[in-house]
Amino acid sequence: MIPLFDLRLEEPDIEAVLDVLRSGELAMGARVAEFEAAFAAHLGARHAIALSSCTAALHLAYLAAGVGPGDEVIVPAMTFAATAAAVVYCGATPVFAEITGPHELALDPADVERRITERTKAVCTVHFAGYPATPLRELCDAHGLALIEDSAHAPLTGVSGLAAAYSFFSNKVLACGEGGLLATDDDAVAERVRELRGQYGYKLDEPRAALLLARLPRIHEDVARRRELTRAYRARLEGVTVPYDDAAVERSSCYVMPVLVEPERRDALREHLRERGVQTSILYPAIHEFTAYRERFGTPSLPRTEHVARAEITLPLFPHMTEAQLDQVVEGLR
């Protein structure tokens, strides 16, 4: 079976975790502080605050942006549910905006602008699959809105808005199991997030910080390999739509490999791939079509998002994937 992702830890990574366990200091915070400093330097951000998950980071980012009951936050529906759920935690309403199209799966700035009302407090943009989204900073500034970045897929992308949320979930480019981080250049946001982190039980512990610290120096090497595999996929895939272009790959952390097929063929193709030993996924079913969101917020019409939600197949991608495995996936799609 060629898995969708395959996390492989090196012995020194494991040893770093065992060192913490031997010390018995599981939550004193020395390694958390060291990892925060290292990740802030990696991003070129002023503050990095380690948290229990990216969902926690999004929640605290919205709270720090002042999002509360009665407010609206514009988010894409082509993302993981957490992007919108964290808006609901704050008592606010997620307003779903369109993606640009099949070649650019992030928010369409023109559609974002159309959905701004007097209640809009913030916009959350998603750097889908690690490809930096079309910049929204100027639009947000012009309307006095906070820009939050859901950078769960994009650990190489620095902060351009008020705060950015990162994920270290097990299938991510930099993974530790469950984990996340909020980065910001704003001192007041950082202070508020550090206060709220304890209140919500959102702290990261020392073993996970040690694992992340051990792995962080290899992130560029891992991403270089992910880009190489992505280029190989792009060159070899036929008969499917491959989002983004070659230039975008060189700016991306290439978290996953999305392709689009005819919606009516999607399920059969996935089944065909499964039979040939290839695991696939769907990134993502659209949030506005989930039961929980239809019940609460109705069903806006988002045809471009809905098309991708029905056409997308996520193919296997992980740094130690071989050319032979990649060929097997490509062959299975023919």
Added chain:
Amino acid sequence: MNELDAVAECLRSGWLTMGPRTQAFEQALAEFTGAPHAIAVSSGTAALQLACVALRLGPGDEVIVPAFTFSATAHAVRFAGATPVLCDVVSAQAPHIDPADVERRITPRTRAVIAVHVFGHPADLTPLRALCDAHGLALIEDAAQAFGAAVGTRGTLGCFSFGAGKQLSLGAGGLVTTADDELAARVRLLRSHAMTSGTWDRHRGHASSYDVVDIGFNFRLDEPRAALGLAKLPNVPQEVERRRAAARAARDALTDGTPMFSLDGASPAVAGVLYDTPREGRRYPALHELPAFADLAAPGSLPRAEDAARRHLALDVF
């Protein structure tokens, strides 16, 4: 298996979230606590938050909370959108929720009561259970400090912490226990974004897509912590015995007539000590003495909780 080997083996497997180790840990926790359902979560705070949300507590609902507790107890009520109503404790010497005061504070809006097993000492749940049953209220046990004591099975839901310094420390972690099948299913659903299938199901080919049926959270425990917990769990009774011995020694060493909590049947996380004048050390203010909860009660209105807050000192025992 030794705990270092267990964690190393888990990390080498490359599967770090919601897999077989979490399942095994939960099964072991169910056996250990005697609860029909044990759901491992990311923190003790998350356990309390999930308990409140799983009970569908929300705006307009009141939850009675003792004023002498760690702030997470009341924050969890607000997390769900409900209102904490503070009540007094029995006495400074037995700073557990006072059932008589709970009864006085029940209104038509009351939906639940949270009993806190302060410092690991079990609160007497018999009168509270009767009171809650008579009024149709849920009883949540905040057992964040009491893992290893015989608690967590008499309330509607029990909430434990595996944070630093706890009897079973995983760095960060928690547990929800319940006998109610429906609540257990709801806690599991809400723990992982209310998705109808998880990464592990999809990895094994059991599901190809998913629906999201509620507003859920990421309150999952990961596999390395589950492996650590599974390896450490058999040592908990011994760990509790050590703590009891340390607490007894502290009691014996303090010869100035200081009244202390009873240790009968308890597994103290820390030894609570009372002094007639405040001293330095780890201390919990009464909730309404904190800015976040000052609006809930006037100074002087919860005299026994305030007395406990003023006079106690929490000593670490390990």
